[in-house]
């Protein structure tokens with residue numbers, strides 16, 4: 001099928017990887033259904049994609065919500081008649097030591113990163129089966145294979161995404177449906193701000209390159225896309241050396257805990273500055 005005829009749903013397209021993938025895909029002018037909760041940010045993606053000549057249907061919605069998931073599927077079918085690719089990208093991290101993690105954060109991570117992804121896949125699969133073809137691309141993380149604190153619950157959700165994808169890949173092959181998993185390392189997006197370490201100056205990798213690689217995946221399914229490339233040998237080596245694995249995991253943890261401390265400090269300073277400014281303005 002030519003790219004212009006493909007209908008592609010991307011969840012979490014109001015920023016970061018989802019927005020960058022939408023822009024990459026827009027180059028081949030498919031029909032894009034883009035989803036996120038923040039309307040203003042989602043519309044920025046929609047306008048950019050439209051300017052590039054792609055047809056776009058923005059849907060403001062929360063993937064955790066059953067009615068919103070139904071709306072995503074029904075509106076996509078109503079507008080374009082078929083669903084060829086689903087990119088389950090919406091997700092978030094929370095950098096917190098497990099012992100300190102509020103229960104609401106645990107709920108949000110599990111409900112968004114894995115429960116919503118499984119349920120949206122469950123809604124879309126029968127449509128793809130009926131079409132005799134389709135492709136589902138799930139966003140996991142290198143933390144699925146190098147699970148690290150202070151990301152215990154996040155790592156667990158992303159490991160679940162990888163295992164779920166591996167399981168259904170075999171099941172749905174006979175319907176002509178492909179399943180790809182993307183496992184990114186740290187990329188420069190809004191992820192750090194949501195996770196709570198974004199104001200520390202912690203630098204991730206350039207997201208546009210990753211977006212290009214995900215866009216290529218649409219027509220060339222791959223079981224696992226691990227990026228940047230050097231995580232492939234790193235993950236492989238850590239399978240055989242427990243000592244190295246511990247070193248890598250504590251290295252990641254030290255970096256993130258340091259970045260989170262700096263962010264907390266910056267935010268406290270910002271709050272204090274705001275308080276002083278308000279007192280002076282009275």
Ligand SMILES: NC(=O)c1ccc[n+]([C@@H]2O[C@H](COP(=O)([O-])OP(=O)(O)OC[C@H]3O[C@@H](n4cnc5c(N)ncnc54)[C@H](OP(=O)(O)O)[C@@H]3O)[C@@H](O)[C@H]2O)c1
Pocket residue numbers: 011012013014015016017018035036037038039041061062063064089090091092093112139140141142183184185186187188189190191194204
């Ligand atoms: N950046 C990284 O370093 C990295 C590494 C590995 C994996 N990942 C994964 O890549 C995916 C994209 O993350 P990102 O880095 O691009 O972060 P981001 O810039 O924060 O983007 C996350 C996107 O998910 C959407 N989202 C979150 N909760 C949602 C919900 N309940 N309903 C609908 N949309 C929701 C957000 O939109 P709204 O807030 O507007 O709803 C936003 O568009 C995530 O699954 C993340 O776990 C990221």
